[in-house]
Amino acid sequence: MKASITFGKVTNFLGLGFFSTLKNLFTGKLEKEDFKVLLRKTIVPLASIVLFIGLWHLGAKSLYNIEAKFKIEKALKDQGQTAADALKVCIASGESTCQPNTLPSPAQVWESYKSLLRDHHIISSDKAAFIEKTAVLNAKRIAAGKAAITYTGRPSFVDQIFRSLQTVFAGFLLALLIAVPLGIFIGLSPTLKSAFNWFIQIFKPVSPVVWYLLVFMIVKTLLIDSNEDSSFTISFISVGFCSMWATLVNTAMGVSTVDKDYINVAKVLKLGTFQKIFKVVLPSSLPLIFTGLKITLSVAWMVLIAIELLAQSPGLGLFVWEEFQNGANDSNAKIIVAMFVIGIIGFLLDRLMLTIQNWVSFDKTDAI
Amino acid sequence: MAYLELNNICKTYGQGANEMEVLSNINLKIEEGEFVAIVGFTGSGKTTLVNLINGLLAPTSGAVLFKGAPVVDTSHERGVIFQNYSLLPWLTVEQNVLMAVKEAFPEKNKKELKTIVADYVEMVSLTPAMHKRPKELSGGMRQRVAVARALAMKPEMIIMDEPLGALDALTRGNLQDEILNIWGKDKRTALLITNDVDEGIYMADRIIPLRPGPNATLGPEFKIDLERPRDKTAMNDNANFKKTRNAIIEYLMDIGNERKTEAKEAYILPDLVPKDFVNQFKFGN
Numbered sequence: 176m177k178a179s180i181t182f183g184k185v186t187n188f189l190g191l192g193f194f195s196t197l198k199n200l201f202t203g204k205l206e207k208e209d210f211k212v213l214l215r216k217t218i219v220p221l222a223s224i225v226l227f228i229g230l231w232h233l234g235a236k237s238l239y240n241i242e243a244k245f246k247i248e249k250a251l252k253d254q255g256q257t258a259a260d261a262l263k264v265c266i267a268s269g270e271s272t273c274q275p276n277t278l279p280s281p282a283q284v285w286e287s288y289k290s291l292l293r294d295h296h297i298i299s300s301d302k303a304a305f306i307e308k309t310a311v312l313n314a315k316r317i318a319a320g321k322a323a324i325t326y327t328g329r330p331s332f333v334d335q336i337f338r339s340l341q342t343v344f345a346g347f348l349l350a351l352l353i354a355v356p357l358g359i360f361i362g363l364s365p366t367l368k369s370a371f372n373w374f375i376q377i378f379k380p381v382s383p384v385v386w387y388l389l390v391f392m393i394v395k396t397l398l399i400d401s402n403e404d405s406s407f408t409i410s411f412i413s414v415g416f417c418s419m420w421a422t423l424v425n426t427a428m429g430v431s432t433v434d435k436d437y438i439n440v441a442k443v444l445k446l447g448t449f450q451k452i453f454k455v456v457l458p459s460s461l462p463l464i465f466t467g468l469k470i471t472l473s474v475a476w477m478v479l480i481a482i483e484l485l486a487q488s489p490g491l492g493l494f495v496w497e498e499f500q501n502g503a504n505d506s507n508a509k510i511i512v513a514m515f516v517i518g519i520i521g522f523l524l525d526r527l528m529l530t531i532q533n534w535v536s537f538d539k540t541d542a543i
Numbered sequence: 544m545a546y547l548e549l550n551n552i553c554k555t556y557g558q559g560a561n562e563m564e565v566l567s568n569i570n571l572k573i574e575e576g577e578f579v580a581i582v583g584f585t586g587s588g589k590t591t592l593v594n595l596i597n598g599l600l601a602p603t604s605g606a607v608l609f610k611g612a613p614v615v616d617t618s619h620e621r622g623v624i625f626q627n628y629s630l631l632p633w634l635t636v637e638q639n640v641l642m643a644v645k646e647a648f649p650e651k652n653k654k655e656l657k658t659i660v661a662d663y664v665e666m667v668s669l670t671p672a673m674h675k676r677p678k679e680l681s682g683g684m685r686q687r688v689a690v691a692r693a694l695a696m697k698p699e700m701i702i703m704d705e706p707l708g709a710l711d712a713l714t715r716g717n718l719q720d721e722i723l724n725i726w727g728k729d730k731r732t733a734l735l736i737t738n739d740v741d742e743g744i745y746m747a748d749r750i751i752p753l754r755p756g757p758n759a760t761l762g763p764e765f766k767i768d769l770e771r772p773r774d775k776t777a778m779n780d781n782a783n784f785k786k787t788r789n790a791i792i793e794y795l796m797d798i799g800n801e802r803k804t805e806a807k808e809a810y811i812l813p814d815l816v817p818k819d820f821v822n823q824f825k826f827g828n
Contacts, residue, residue, distance in 0.1 A: 436629040439599055443623045444646045444696075454642060458633040 228281050235280040242275030271504045279508035284515075287508035295331035302326050330489055332509075336516060339490035342407065343472075343479050343524075346414025350471050354419040355464065358426025359452070362460070368427065379420040383478035387413040387485050406488035413482045418475035425467025429460025465532040472528055476521045491517055545572035545608075546732055547596065547700065552605035554591055565591050567758045569605070571751070573732060580735040580743035581761075582791065583753030584799070589736045590626065592753070593704040596734065597623045609700075619647045622698030626705040628685045630677040630692075637673050640664060640692045647696035663695040664688075667721065683714035687721070694725060700732040708738065716775065719746055727771070740791050744784060745773055750791060754798050762798070765791055 243266050251259035265273040279287070305326045313323040330338065361368050390413045398405045433456050441451045483492025495513050498506040552569040555562050565588045573579050583589050594600040595607055598617040607614040609621065617623075630639050640660045648656065664670055667687035677685050686706060693701060706722075707715045723746055726733055737743050743750045744767055752762035765787055769778065778784045 436625065436627060437631060439625070440629045440631065442599055443597060443617050444643050445617055445619060446642075446646060450646075455631065458631070461633075 232281050235278045235283075238277045239275055239280070242277045246273075246275055274504050276502070276504070276507065279505075279511055283505070283508045284511045287505050288512045290505070291332040291509065291512060295333045298328065298331040298334070301328060332494065332513075335490050335494045336520070338488075339479060339483065339492070340520070342411045342483065342488065342490055343414060343475050345407075345411035346418065346479070347472050347475050349412065349415030350419035350422060350475065351468065353415070354422035354467070354471070355426050358423045358464070358467075359430050359457070361423075362427040362430025363452070363456070368431070375420065375423065379424075381417075383413065383417045383481050384485060386417045387482050389413075390416065391486070406486045410479075410482045410486040410488040410490075413486070414475050414479050417478045417482070418471045421470035421474060422464070422467035425463045425470075426460065429463030429467075430456055433459045462532075462536055465528070465536065469525065469528040469532070472524050473521060476517075476524055480517060546575040546577075546610060547571070547573040547734070548606075548608040549596070550606050550608065552595060552602045552607065554588075554595060554600065555603045564758050566595075566760070568760050571761060573734060575732055576730045577749065578726060578733045578735070578747045580737055580747035580750045581753050582737055582740055582743045582750055582795070583759070584755045584795075585738060587753050587755040588757075588759040589738075589753060590704055593623070593702055593734075593736055597621050597702050619696050620699045622693035622696050622701050624686075624689050624693045624701065624703045624706045626708055628677070628682075628689045630685055630688055632677050635674045635676055636664060636669060636680070636688050639677070639688060640695050643692045644695050659695055663691040666694075666725065667691045681714075683710050683718060686710065686718060690718075690722065690725075698731070700734070701726070703733070703735045705736055705738065707742065715742070722746070723772070740788060740795070744769075744788055744791075745775060745778065750787075752791065752795055752798075755802055762794060 246266070247259050247262055250262045262273060266275070305328075309324050316323055357371075361371050387409070390409050394405055394409050394412065398408070437455050437459055441455045446454065479490070480492035480495065482488075483490040484496045487493060491513055495510055498509045498513070549569050549571040552566055553564060554566040555564045557563055569592065571579075581589065581592065591600065595602055596614070598614045598621070601615070609618075631642070634642065637657075637660055640663060641656060644656050644659050648659070651659075661670070661673075664673055667690055669684060669687055669691070672680060672684060677688065680688070686709075690706070703722075707718055710718065719742060735743065735746060740750075748767060750765045750767060752765075754760050754762050767787060768783060769781065
């Protein structure tokens with residue numbers, strides 16, 4: 176039954192079918208009909224990206240000019256002609272201290288991206304050096320029953336990304352563990368459904384900020400004796416509570432709308448309750464459960480940024496907020512870098528879920 | 544006492560003003576080892592009747608007696624072959640059949656169960672498709688799996704609800720022979736629900752027409768006095784066959800016409816006059 180795994184199959188499975196067209200272009204296997212596909216699936220998106228960057232560049236430039244003009248006029252009014260001339264020269268020279276603060280251009284964002292990467296290399300080599308330096312001392316401290324000295328330097332951008340991913344996965348797991356079993360119970364029993372319905376309807380639209388505050392109130396008291404930093408706990412629990420509703424509603428719906436034929440089969444075969452749930456009800460509601468999980472993961476990633484910001488939990492949200500507060504000349508560019516990183520990771524997470532869904536689902540029809 | 548007995552069965556759906564009697568006054572006796580076919584139009588309540596007998600539904604009044612005891616729930620003694628196969632699409636052929644066998648024989652170990660599954664899948668000649676999912680099979684193959692699943696539980700009675708309705712004529716003929724073959728081996732009691740008179744005559748000992756619902760009830764029975772095994776081509780020239788076939792079709796046509804004339808009721812329309820839209824849209828007066 177094992178089929179050979181080809182490049183085309185893998186890319187199609189991952190929903191990245193245009194890669195195989197691209198590969199055909201380079202290996203010279205491109206047919207005439209394929210050219211249309213290539214045009215639609217590769218060239219058009221690339222062209223739109225170029226157009227987007229062009230528009231962005233022009234927009235940023237005009238915003239820059241407006242801001243510069245305003246700055247010079249203000250200097251003229253407040254400090255006189257000499258100060259205004261000096262500022263003009265300063266802006267034209269590209270000196271970082273006097274640049275207008277506005278939407279960064281694509282080139283500036285790219286520069287910031289590279290500087291963030293450089294920064295990451297510096298920090299990670301620092302960290303490695305620190306660990307090496309303290310290795311002997313730490314071994315002694317542990318032998319003496321004392322706590323090891325840990326690196327407490329500032330996290331790099333890449334560290335923040337991984338921290339955010341950790342938070343989102345912890346939150347997603349929490350949502351999964353609460354929403355799927357609860358959804359199954361609610362779907363199976365009309366009594367439970369009416370018991371929980373008001374609860375779901377009221378709490379579903381609550382904003383992430385309010386969830387955060389609620390979780391904060393509870394967790395703060397529960398962890399009152401602990402000296403540990405509870406910001407991670409609070410943020411992942413809030414993410415879980417914000418994002419679990421889609422899964423809960425979808426699971427309940429999937430379970431309560433199992434095809435009548437399958438239920439009849441279960442009855443005629445006289446399956447026990449557990450058998451019925453695990454062999455008939457769950458497999459048949461799996462597609463809907465996964466749709467819910469997909470929404471949950473993307474909601475989790477979306478609210479994560481806001482919640483990290485509030486909770487002061489390290490991660491991309493905190494990074495964005497700190498850069499905004501920082502107000503350095505490349506802060507805006509770094510915020511835009513973070514925006515793209517957030518967007519791309521969100522897209523990849525969605526693809527990941529789709530791949531898992533294709534993997535476990537019996538219905539191998541193409542999902543979107 | 545008959546093997547399966549239906550006494551004055553009535554079944555209504557809905558309540559109050561929406562109440563509709565689908566089946567009324569159904570009386571039926573089936574003896575052990577008999578093959579009975581019930582022939583009826585679509586929508587005459589055939590599936591409701593089947594579900595009453597297999598225990599998925601309870602009658603509004605009257606009693607279904609199986610071996611003298613009232614039917615209250617589904618049972619492994621009565622195997623059901625559904626109209627739309629009802630295979631679980633996420634399981635392979637083997638797993639679909641195995642699930643049924645496991646429930647029917649909880650005392651057997653895994654190896655014995657697998658042997659039973661293999662035997663029955665072999666019987667419907669699907670061994671090469673053992674590890675395929677229903678989606679990869681044709682309609683006829685799917686119905687064969689459903690047949691294997693029902694029979695592998697070794698039921699004392701087989702209830703078939705239009706099992707071959709969705710199949711093409713050729714596959715249909717083949718499967719009819721297969722089912723007859725299997726039935727002939729240990730002469731289990733069988734009830735076939737169908738809308739095909741020829742199929743009924745070819746397979747059954749007795750044919751009972753179901754008059755169309757609402758208020759569907761059973762018509763007079765027709766005995767089929769043909770030697771088994773029956774030969775389809777030879778049967779067409781058999782005088783006895785022709786006579787029975789014509790009698791049944793005539794009966795069904797008659798009740799069809801009856802229903803048409805009955806349907807000619809006068810509709811009382813409410814006395815309504817169209818609204819004066821011109822005045823309605825004059826604003827501000």
